[in-house]
Amino acid sequence: xxxxxxxxxxxxxxxxxxxxxxxxxxxxxxxxxxxxxxxxxxxxxxxxxxxxxxxxxxxxxxxxxxxxxxxxxxxxxxxxxxxxxxxxxxxxxxxxxxxxxxxxxxxxxxxxxxxxxxxxxxxxxxxxxxxxxxxxxxxxxxxxxxxxxxxxxxxxxxxxxxxxxxxxxxxxxxxxxxxxxxxxxxxxxxxxxxxx
Amino acid sequence: xxxxxxxxxxxxxxxxxxxxxxxxxxxxxxxxxxxxxxxxxxxxxxxxxxxxxxxxxxxxxxxxxxxxxxxxxxxxxxxxxxxxxxxxxxxxxxxxxxxxxxxxxxxxxxxxxxxx
Numbered sequence: 001x002x003x004x005x006x007x008x009x010x011x012x013x014x015x016x017x018x019x020x021x022x023x024x025x026x027x028x029x030x031x032x033x034x035x036x037x038x039x040x041x042x043x044x045x046x047x048x049x050x051x052x053x054x055x056x057x058x059x060x061x062x063x064x065x066x067x068x069x070x071x072x073x074x075x076x077x078x079x080x081x082x083x084x085x086x087x088x089x090x091x092x093x094x095x096x097x098x099x100x101x102x103x104x105x106x107x108x109x110x111x112x113x114x115x116x117x118x119x120x121x122x123x124x125x126x127x128x129x130x131x132x133x134x135x136x137x138x139x140x141x142x143x144x145x146x147x148x149x150x151x152x153x154x155x156x157x158x159x160x161x162x163x164x165x166x167x168x169x170x171x172x173x174x175x176x177x178x179x180x181x182x183x184x185x186x187x188x189x190x191x192x193x194x195x196x
Numbered sequence: 197x198x199x200x201x202x203x204x205x206x207x208x209x210x211x212x213x214x215x216x217x218x219x220x221x222x223x224x225x226x227x228x229x230x231x232x233x234x235x236x237x238x239x240x241x242x243x244x245x246x247x248x249x250x251x252x253x254x255x256x257x258x259x260x261x262x263x264x265x266x267x268x269x270x271x272x273x274x275x276x277x278x279x280x281x282x283x284x285x286x287x288x289x290x291x292x293x294x295x296x297x298x299x300x301x302x303x304x305x306x307x308x309x310x311x312x
Contacts, residue, residue: 017301018226018257019293038312041263048268073269075259080308084301087226087259107224109293175312183309189293190302 016083021185022104024130025114026122027093030142032074034114034172035088038179039076043090048073048100071097086182091126101129110136110189112181114172117141117150120158127159136189138166140181211244211271218270218277221289223258225269228288229276230255235284244275249284258287 023031035043048071074090089104105111111130115123123139130137141155152167161167166184171177231252238246244265251264262272279285290296297305 016228016255016257017296018228018259018290019297019305020224020226044263048270077260077263078308078312080304083255084304084308085226085257085260086305086309087257089225104225107226107290107292109297179309179312183306186302186305186309190297 018085018087020087020089020104020108021182022089022091022101022108022111022135023114024091024101024111024123024126024137025093026116026119026126029114029116029122030144030172031090031093031114034112034140034142034170034178034181035074035076035090037173037175037177038078038182039088040079041077043074043076045072045074071100073100098129105130105133105135108135110138110185112185113137113139114170115139115141115155115159116144117155118144120155124159127161136185138168138181138185138188140168140170140172142172143169211242211267212274215274216270218273219281220277223273223276223287224290225259226257227290228255228257229261230286230288231284232286233284235282245279245284248275248279252285 023034025031032043032045071092073092076088078086078088080086091101091104111126113123113126113130127137127139129135139155139159139161141150141152150169152169156163156165156167159167166188168181168184170181229248229252231249234249235241238249241249244267247265248261251261256264258273258276259269261276262269265272265275267275276285276287280287
């Protein structure tokens with residue numbers, strides 16, 4: 001391996017950038033549908049194998065600690081240009097996979113918390129998680145067929161969000177709607193980082 | 197778990213020699229992988245390793261390598277860790293998005309999203 005070749009390769013890699021966005025929310029709220037509405041690849045559903053080491057990090061009950069288990073992870077991709085990608089990762093819904101959130105959220109630009117007004121409490125853990133870690137997030141209220149449409153301000157109050165956090169109504173099946181959520185998140189996340 | 201077919205699990209762990217964690221320093225799911233060398237006898241590599249080295253001639257995020265290999269992310273990472281140890285790939289240490297995104301990239305991302 002030549003040293004010069006190594007330098008050239010890493011220089012090229014440094015100019016490539018993959019930006020990570022998390023899609024969080026309770027089970028069945030539409031995370032995978034949202035990723036699918038905008039991803040250029042079919043959302044990839046992988047069963048991640050977890051060693052007992054991984055499980056043991058957050059689980060002190062010991063119940064799971066000797067098992068190798070799997071966690072479903074979905075992600076999609078949007079290519080902005082050659083060498084610049086957005087990756088959307090749907091976070092695992094189950095609480096026992098918090099350690100996986102920690103890994104997913106490292107370096108993430110921000111997160112979308114998907115909320116279902118019929119069970120708003122399902123997104124409380126995600127809101128708490130991102131607030132505690134200072135990860136910028138927007139709340140997108142998925143307007144399911146037949147679900148009562150709530151005013152964003154009511155959702156904001158119910159979730160105890162500050163006025164700065166964007167709250168939007170969305171239809172996760174609709175590409176234009178998902179685009180709006182993502183552009184809102186990107187704009188919100190970079191405010192204060194770059195002058196826009 | 198016991199009622200499930202363990203076949204796929206065993207096959208995947210076979211690819212990694214039973215390891216669930218990659219060698220060396222941890223790297224992110226969207227870290228950029230770049231091929232920096234090839235063995236003298238590429239034909240002797242296992243197909244997955246050869247596929248990675250071919251794909252990553254162009255810098256490629258870890259997640260995309262997994263897509264290409266059709267393998268779970270953490271199995272992919274074990275494979276990448278091995279290739280890094282052997283000096284065939286470089287895996288960048290990704291900086292937080294907030295530190296890497298400047299106004300130009302922000303504009304590109306917004307424009308790219310809007311034109312989807």
